[in-house]
Amino acid sequence: MDPTLAARALSAATEITSTALSGDDPEAVLDTVVTRAAQLADADLGLAMVSADDGLVVVEAAVDMSGAGRALQGLTLPADSAAGRVARGGEPVVSDDFTVDPRTAPYVPDELRGFGPFAAAPFGSGGRVLGALTVYRLQGREPFSAGTVEMLVAFAAQAGVVLALAEGANARHRVTLYQERERIARELHDVIVQRLYGAGMQLDRVRRNMRKRFAQADGARLSDAIDQLDQTIEEIRGTVRALRSPEPRHDTGTPTDLAESARGEVRIAGELLGYPPTLELSGEFADVPAERADHIRAALREALSNVVRHSGASETRVTLTRDRDGVKLRVRDNGSGVPQGVATRGLRHLAERADTAGGKFFINSSPSLGTLVAFDLPLD
Secondary structure (H helix, E strand, O other): OOHHHHHHHHHHHHHHHHHHHOOOOHHHHHHHHHHHHHHHOOOOEEEEEEEOOOOOEEEEEEEEOOOOOOOOOOOEEOOOOHHHHHHHHOOOEEEOOOOOOOOOHHHOOHHHEOEEEEEEEEEEEOOEEEEEEEEEEEOOOOOOOHHHHHHHHHHHHHHHHHHHHHHHHHHHHHHHHHHHHHHHHHHHHHHHHHHHHHHHHHHHHHHHHOOHHHHHHHHHHHHHHHHHHHHHHHHHHHHHHHHHOOOHHHOOOOEEOHHHHHHHHHHHHHHHHOOOOEEEEEOOOOOEEHHHHHHHHHHHHHHHHHHHHHHOOOOEEEEEEEEOOEEEEEEEEOOOOOOOOOOHHHHHHHHHHHHHOOOEEEEEEEOOOEEEEEEEEOOO
């Protein structure tokens, strides 16, 4: 191989390797591979064709150096074409004019007529051929020299390794991105929402303890502030769901510490109630999927919110049970019950959550017996 050509090929391979390891999309890397191959071979057209399951080869990347602007991406060639044989057998094919060469002429598509000199080299990695890298010159130009074909074969082999690197780097980048999104979602849900929830409870407590002469004006303003906090909490929960939903693989299957979340919710409620609610945990909660845990956590928070706001209870008991049927939540208090028509929005949301998730929700409340909130959710 000509030393100058070899140096240019090495430089091009280094460039695409750097591009691949930077985390660029493999399709963008493939475009760069084809462009550099066409430049190195002094070709008028370069194509990267990938094998399909049925032996066909499909153009995944194309660069038209002639300036004709041909749209070739997606073009499919039969398994018996030169590119198909290269992709299947791994041996390069070279022709002075592929439109008259008996090995290639029967398979020349209309889109490639006008070209003559042709060379195809296999690309892949780890001994597995992924497809063919092909270059073309316009009819009337010199055929590809043996040195150029040797360079193309070596470059295509390097390109296969680079594409494997690009796939790996892209996968690692996606995992890192999903992990970061999960971290942000967790912090929003478990830290920010809890703080807003606590602030709302404090404001509501202040509103209920205000002297009557301030109740009408300032009480209304506090009520508005509480409603805005409630709305903000719902919006953050929506953001959390959006952060997690694009990749269910990193959402519904990701375990979350539901027991620790329950302890945090009960601790906040205890600060606002002036006494610690009793928390009973039964079963293993470490592997409860995040989506399921979110539903349970929302139910617990809403139930405790009602205890703080409306019950006047002196005792509150939270029971969280995990068994083979799923997770069962019970929140009981000895207060005066939920006033008629109060806080129905939050309870309605919990009923909708349970219905959507295939679970059950019910509430039993009376002035004499207090309130029981039940939320059952299957894990299958």
